[in-house]
Amino acid sequence: MKLNRRTFVGTGMAAAASLSAPSVHAAGHGKPRVVVIGGGAGGATAARYIAKDSDGAIDVTLVEPTRTYYTCFFSNLYLAGFRTLESIAHSYGTLAADYGINVVHDWAVGVDRDAQTVTLAGGDTLHYDRLVLSPGIDFVDGAVPGWDVTAQNAMPHAYKAGSQSELLKRQIESMPEGGLFAMIAPPNPYRCPPGPYERVSMVGHMLKDMNPTAKILILDPKPAFSKQGLFEEGWAKHYPGMIERIGPDFGGADVSVDPEAMTITVDGEVTNVDVCNVIPAMKAGRIVEIAGVNDGNWAPIEPSSMRSTIDANIYVLGDSTSAGDMPKSGFSANSQAKVAAMTIRGELTDSRVFPAKFSNTCWSLIGTDDGVKVGASYEATEEKIAKVDGFISQTGEDEELRRRTYEESIGWYEGIASDMFG
Amino acid sequence: MIKSPLVAGVTAIMIAGSATAQELGDAEEGAKAYRQCASCHQVGEGAKHRVGPHLNGIFGRRAGSMEDYTRYSKGLMREGVDGLFWDLRTLDAYIENPKALVSDTRMAFRGIKDAEERADVLAYLRQFSANPANIPEAAPTAMPSEVDLAPEVLAIAGDVDYGEYLSTECMTCHQADGDDEGVPSITGWPEEDFVVAMHAYKQKIRPHPVMQMFAGRLSDEEIAALAAYYGSL
Numbered sequence: 115m116k117l118n119r120r121t122f123v124g125t126g127m128a129a130a131a132s133l134s135a136p137s138v139h140a141a142g143h144g145k146p147r148v149v150v151i152g153g154g155a156g157g158a159t160a161a162r163y164i165a166k167d168s169d170g171a172i173d174v175t176l177v178e179p180t181r182t183y184y185t186c187f188f189s190n191l192y193l194a195g196f197r198t199l200e201s202i203a204h205s206y207g208t209l210a211a212d213y214g215i216n217v218v219h220d221w222a223v224g225v226d227r228d229a230q231t232v233t234l235a236g237g238d239t240l241h242y243d244r245l246v247l248s249p250g251i252d253f254v255d256g257a258v259p260g261w262d263v264t265a266q267n268a269m270p271h272a273y274k275a276g277s278q279s280e281l282l283k284r285q286i287e288s289m290p291e292g293g294l295f296a297m298i299a300p301p302n303p304y305r306c307p308p309g310p311y312e313r314v315s316m317v318g319h320m321l322k323d324m325n326p327t328a329k330i331l332i333l334d335p336k337p338a339f340s341k342q343g344l345f346e347e348g349w350a351k352h353y354p355g356m357i358e359r360i361g362p363d364f365g366g367a368d369v370s371v372d373p374e375a376m377t378i379t380v381d382g383e384v385t386n387v388d389v390c391n392v393i394p395a396m397k398a399g400r401i402v403e404i405a406g407v408n409d410g411n412w413a414p415i416e417p418s419s420m421r422s423t424i425d426a427n428i429y430v431l432g433d434s435t436s437a438g439d440m441p442k443s444g445f446s447a448n449s450q451a452k453v454a455a456m457t458i459r460g461e462l463t464d465s466r467v468f469p470a471k472f473s474n475t476c477w478s479l480i481g482t483d484d485g486v487k488v489g490a491s492y493e494a495t496e497e498k499i500a501k502v503d504g505f506i507s508q509t510g511e512d513e514e515l516r517r518r519t520y521e522e523s524i525g526w527y528e529g530i531a532s533d534m535f536g
Numbered sequence: 537m538i539k540s541p542l543v544a545g546v547t548a549i550m551i552a553g554s555a556t557a558q559e560l561g562d563a564e565e566g567a568k569a570y571r572q573c574a575s576c577h578q579v580g581e582g583a584k585h586r587v588g589p590h591l592n593g594i595f596g597r598r599a600g601s602m603e604d605y606t607r608y609s610k611g612l613m614r615e616g617v618d619g620l621f622w623d624l625r626t627l628d629a630y631i632e633n634p635k636a637l638v639s640d641t642r643m644a645f646r647g648i649k650d651a652e653e654r655a656d657v658l659a660y661l662r663q664f665s666a667n668p669a670n671i672p673e674a675a676p677t678a679m680p681s682e683v684d685l686a687p688e689v690l691a692i693a694g695d696v697d698y699g700e701y702l703s704t705e706c707m708t709c710h711q712a713d714g715d716d717e718g719v720p721s722i723t724g725w726p727e728e729d730f731v732v733a734m735h736a737y738k739q740k741i742r743p744h745p746v747m748q749m750f751a752g753r754l755s756d757e758e759i760a761a762l763a764a765y766y767g768s769l
């Protein structure tokens with residue numbers, strides 16, 4: 115349980131004052147200022163490392179609208195009852211109290227790159243010397259015909275964790291006997307490549323016990339997906355006959371939905387569904403576009419530092435970036451954040467800068483004690499973040515190794531959570 | 537099943553088809569050297585678990601896998617699950633420096649630094665596993681290279697600042713506060729053990745794929761830097 119109730123403590127005088135009167139935090143106070151937008155895997159890590167390693171020499175402000183961050187990682191496990199919602203909830207109290215980070219709970223709504231300021235929804239303006247953007251993802255409008263965010267209560271995405279995860283869980287629990295759960299899987303690139311398929315596994319786990327005649331239908335625009343062999347082997351073992359996947363050859367890319375009627379249309383054919391999990395195509399969090407540091411849907415970065423190729427004072431992290439060979443994952447965002455934090459600190463305080471090292475590992479749970487993993491290490495080349503070496507769990511592994519892999523993922527979760535939130 | 541220690545010809549088994557084939561040592565010398573092990577490990581007919589498990593049949597066995605022995609360290613069992621099997625190469629690395637192979641091993645033994653003495657002990661032990669004549673030699677006794685560390689490599693003075701930066705990559709899984717649920721703790725680990733262990737991953741003697749990947753791309757200097765940093769905590 116990481117829920118910490120000291121959330122507001124460290125937002126301090128400046129934030130409190132700003133509630134009454136919008137002001138530009140005056141220039142001419144001596145310390146260099148870093149503003150971080152987004153308190154997730156990338157942003158929280160970056161803020162914590164810059165504050166920790168600069169020992170107070172850099173003024174760090176973290177802008178994040180929610181007081182409680184629910185990790186998407188392990189939110190699928192929450193669906194199946196392997197985790198509680200509280201166990202994936204984190205507050206910003208320690209970052210504020212122990213690291214001196216100025217945590218501001220508000221939305222960033224504007225970035226003026228010439229003036230080097232960020233405007234908040236509450237009206238406040240923050241000045242920065244360096245700006246870090248790690249706002250995660252937003253959905254591409256019109257990606258699934260018939261669906262937009264106003265339909266997210268009827269057809270949840272649950273691809274930002276929290277109330278959406280709770281809603282999806284409730285809907286699955288109240289499915290009629292023998293009902294149909296449909297998932298509209300996203301096209302590449304998207305957050306957490308194995309995420310939709312881990313979710314299908316966890317939904318299978320739920321239904322196996324409480325609704326064993328129910329079915330799961332995946333509509334997938336991609337011909338192949340992450341860890342496919344491992345998932346398909348696991349589904350045949352744990353949930354035989356329950357899961358069907360329609361790929362692009364059979365209409366998986368030609369899908370529209372009607373959230374009011376609770377129907378989906380696949381290749382012209384209408385089907386009634388009881389639960390419909392729509393995971394639309396994704397793009398960088400909107401603030402990236404507002405700041406104008408995007409190229410199409412994503413933010414281009416310099417591979418050696420995560421600095422925006424469009425504005426030298428801005429760094430972009432995590433899901434919002436096009437990070438070469440690195441997948442969009444919490445592990446990746448956390449890894450990128452440490453490279454950016456080191457570089458920023460070097461620029462602002464002349465501390466030493468070392469060559470970038472990037473890595474990623476994604477664990478997925480297929481059934482009880484049946485964990486698998488895939489990972490790789492990366493290096494910065496001239497043109498991209500390039501994969502150096504990697505590994506993946508094998509089909510046919512023994513149960514003991516799978517259990518150990520699952521236990522390892524629990525250890526990783528504790529590790530990354532304390533690396534983000536202190 | 538257990539052969540008497542008198543099996544002839546065991547002293548010089550050459551491993552066919554392996555470029556780095558090595559000889560087992562002298563089993564008789566090994567029997568003498570084994571005395572330092574015997575207070576904890578029985579071996580031979582009627583051997584039982586004592587402080588440590590008996591060592592009959594150790595060649596080819598998964599580490600930490602005898603169900604009736606209850607005192608394995610977490611780390612040894614973990615390595616076993618990850619795929620550590622005892623063969624000449626892994627046993628040699630283990631008895632050279634137990635902690636290099638299994639960080640939290642309960643085997644409180646400083647290790648045998650002399651390579652010939654280790655080869656002798658292993659030749660002696662080898663006789664209490666299935667008859668060398670009727671198991672394929674390649675797997676359990678093939679011995680490519682040990683954790684082969686030139687003294688220069690061990691002597692590199694690590695750059696603590698660089699190590700601190702590199703350690704941020706470890707922190708994603710290995711918690712700084714030493715919590716070891718699911719993932720072992722590496723905080724406060726002796727510098728030399730750290731260096732040897734990382735090279736053992738790099739050379740793929742330690743089995744874990746994530747660690748092999750991380751260690752595989754660290755240079756000698758980077759390993760030294762990490763060890764220096766973790767040693768300084």
Ligand SMILES: Cc1cc2nc3c(=O)[nH]c(=O)nc-3n(C[C@H](O)[C@H](O)[C@H](O)COP(=O)(O)OP(=O)(O)OC[C@H]3O[C@@H](n4cnc5c(N)ncnc54)[C@H](O)[C@@H]3O)c2cc1C
Pocket residue numbers: 151152153154155156157177178179180183185186187188189190220221222223248249250251272273274305306309310313399400401431432433434442443444445446447475476477478
């Ligand atoms: C079901 C699922 C399972 C997953 N499993 C794993 C896993 O096992 N392992 C793994 O490594 N990854 C996993 N992921 C992926 C992981 O969650 C993301 O890749 C990671 O969170 C990305 O970090 P980020 O910093 O880019 O974005 P986020 O962590 O999403 O953080 C973005 C933050 O920015 C805030 N924000 C957005 N816009 C603004 C704004 N304008 N102003 C202020 N704040 C703003 C948001 O409120 C949010 O808190 C999973 C994802 C899903 C959906």
